[in-house]
Amino acid sequence: MKFVTSVVLSLFSLYALASTEYAPRFDFRLYKKEAVNTGPTILIIGGIQGDEPGSFNAAALLATEYTISRGNLWVVPNLNFESIIKRSRGVYGDLNRKFSRLDRNDPEYELIQKIKAIIQDKQIDMVLNLHDGSGFYRKKYIDKLHSPQRWGQSIIIDQEKIKTRHYGGLMALAKQIRETVNTAINDEGAHYHIRNTHTREGNVEMEKTLTYFSIQNQKPAFGLEVSKEYPTHERVYYHLLLVESFMRKLGIKFKRSFALQKAAVRDRIDNHVNLSINDGKIYLDVAHARRRLTYVPLKKSAPVNLDSGSPLMAIINDHKGYRVRYGNRHVTYLQPQYFDYDSSLKKVSIEVDGQTKIIALGSIVKIRNNLLVDPLPGYRANIIGFKKPGLKNEVGVLIRRSDISSRFSVDRSARLFRLEFYKDNKYCGMLLLSFNNKKSAQLSRLSANIGASVP
Numbered sequence: 001m002k003f004v005t006s007v008v009l010s011l012f013s014l015y016a017l018a019s020t021e022y023a024p025r026f027d028f029r030l031y032k033k034e035a036v037n038t039g040p041t042i043l044i045i046g047g048i049q050g051d052e053p054g055s056f057n058a059a060a061l062l063a064t065e066y067t068i069s070r071g072n073l074w075v076v077p078n079l080n081f082e083s084i085i086k087r088s089r090g091v092y093g094d095l096n097r098k099f100s101r102l103d104r105n106d107p108e109y110e111l112i113q114k115i116k117a118i119i120q121d122k123q124i125d126m127v128l129n130l131h132d133g134s135g136f137y138r139k140k141y142i143d144k145l146h147s148p149q150r151w152g153q154s155i156i157i158d159q160e161k162i163k164t165r166h167y168g169g170l171m172a173l174a175k176q177i178r179e180t181v182n183t184a185i186n187d188e189g190a191h192y193h194i195r196n197t198h199t200r201e202g203n204v205e206m207e208k209t210l211t212y213f214s215i216q217n218q219k220p221a222f223g224l225e226v227s228k229e230y231p232t233h234e235r236v237y238y239h240l241l242l243v244e245s246f247m248r249k250l251g252i253k254f255k256r257s258f259a260l261q262k263a264a265v266r267d268r269i270d271n272h273v274n275l276s277i278n279d280g281k282i283y284l285d286v287a288h289a290r291r292r293l294t295y296v297p298l299k300k301s302a303p304v305n306l307d308s309g310s311p312l313m314a315i316i317n318d319h320k321g322y323r324v325r326y327g328n329r330h331v332t333y334l335q336p337q338y339f340d341y342d343s344s345l346k347k348v349s350i351e352v353d354g355q356t357k358i359i360a361l362g363s364i365v366k367i368r369n370n371l372l373v374d375p376l377p378g379y380r381a382n383i384i385g386f387k388k389p390g391l392k393n394e395v396g397v398l399i400r401r402s403d404i405s406s407r408f409s410v411d412r413s414a415r416l417f418r419l420e421f422y423k424d425n426k427y428c429g430m431l432l433l434s435f436n437n438k439k440s441a442q443l444s445r446l447s448a449n450i451g452a453s454v455p
Helices: 053-064 081-085 109-120 170-183 210-216 232-249 262-271 438-446 447-454
Strands: 009-010 029-034 041-046 064-072 072-076 126-133 154-155 195-196 221-227 251-255 274-277 282-285 292-299 314-317 322-326 327-337 347-352 355-360 366-367 368-372 380-383 414-424 426-435
Touching: 029 053, 029 064, 041 053, 041 109, 041 232, 053 072, 053 126, 053 195, 053 262, 072 126, 072 154, 081 314, 081 414, 126 154, 126 232, 154 251, 170 195, 170 355, 210 221, 221 232, 251 282, 262 355, 274 314, 282 426, 292 426, 347 366, 366 368, 368 447
Parallel strands: 041 072, 041 126, 126 221, 154 195, 292 327, 366 426
Antiparallel strands: 009 029, 029 072, 064 251, 154 221, 274 282, 314 322, 322 327, 347 355, 347 368, 380 414, 414 426
C-alpha cells in the first residue's frame, strides 16, 4: 500500500524564540496527512483555548502518530500556541470568539485569517474542533456537575442541518457517532450526549465561534467536548475515540503507533518527549528531565533552532538561558555554554557491552553494562559527569554507569547521560547514553533525593 508522506506547514516563524517570553507570536502548524488513494478530508483543530490539554494533546497525537491509507487528515494541533505555552485560556482573549467580527488591530487578526483560509479550502469536507469542557452536559438538571450549563462529554452542533453536498445532516450524523462511541465506553457516566446550540436562532456567543464560521461556509462542523473532570490522558483517550469514529464513518482508513487504551495514551504523551537543537547537534529526551541542565553546548551568536517531533514543544530565551516547554508543562531549563561548531564528524565507532557499533551523532545509545569510544584521531570525547584525574579525552576508556556522577544526568532517574564530541575547542555533536540494568536502577533510586534538590 502506498502513502503520501505527511506535509507539515508552519504558518509563522518563531518556534524557538530568540527574544523574550512575551514575543508577539508562536507558530501553529498544519499537518497534511494524505493518502495516494484519496477520499474525504477532515480538518482537526486542537488548542484553540490554551487551558485545554486534552484537546491539544489529542490533536498532537493525530498529527504525529497516525498514518492515513485512504482519505485525508489535516491537523492543526496547536492553534493558540502562545496561550498553550503560557497556560492561559487566551492571552489576547478567547480565540474561539473571534470568528465573526474582529478588529484589524487585534494581535490575533492574522492568525484568524489564516485558519479561516484553511477552513475554507475546497478540499475540506468536515471540521472537528476539540475542546475540554466543564462537568458533564445533560439536557435536564441533575446536579451542579451534570446539567444543561455544562459542556463535557458532548458533541456540539450549531443546527440540525446545513445545505452541502456531503454530511449536511449534522444531527443525524452526531447521533450515529454518539451511538458508536458509547458502545465502546463501559462507564455510562462517560457516555456522550448531543448539544444543539441553535446558534442562528440568536445565540450571540456561539455566532462568534469557529464551528459556526465553518457551517456558514458550507463546511459541516462539530465541537467535540471531553470533560475536564478526567485527567489529561483520559481526556485524550475520549477525544481519540470520537475522532476515530468520525474517520471511520467517512471511510478514512488509518493506523496509529499505539494501542487505544488509557495506559498506552498516557505513555505516549508523558514518556516520548524528545527535542533536537541546531540540526541535531543536541539531542535530548526530556520526558523526565531535571529542572535544570547545565553546560549545554550552544552555538555562539546564533539563534537556537528547535526541531521536535512534537508540535507542542517550544524553547524560550530569557537572556540567561532557555526554558523548554511541552504544551502547558515546564520541562527543563537549559543553561548554555557557548562554542563554535564543527560539522566534520557524523558517526562514531563505540563498543557497547562488548559489541562494536557505528552510531550517528544525535542518537540514543542503549547500554546494559559499559561502553568504550573507539579511537578518534583529532577528536575529543567527553561524558558529562565522568571525571578521572589527568584525563582530558575519554576515547579508549571503558566506562560503566557507576563511573558517572548521578547529578549530571539528563533525567531525574539518573539513567540518561550526554556523550559529547569536540574538535580542538569546537563542538561537533553528541550521543545520549541510556543505561538500563539492575545497578543503574539502584543508583536511580539513590539519586532521587539528588534530583529533587537541583534548582
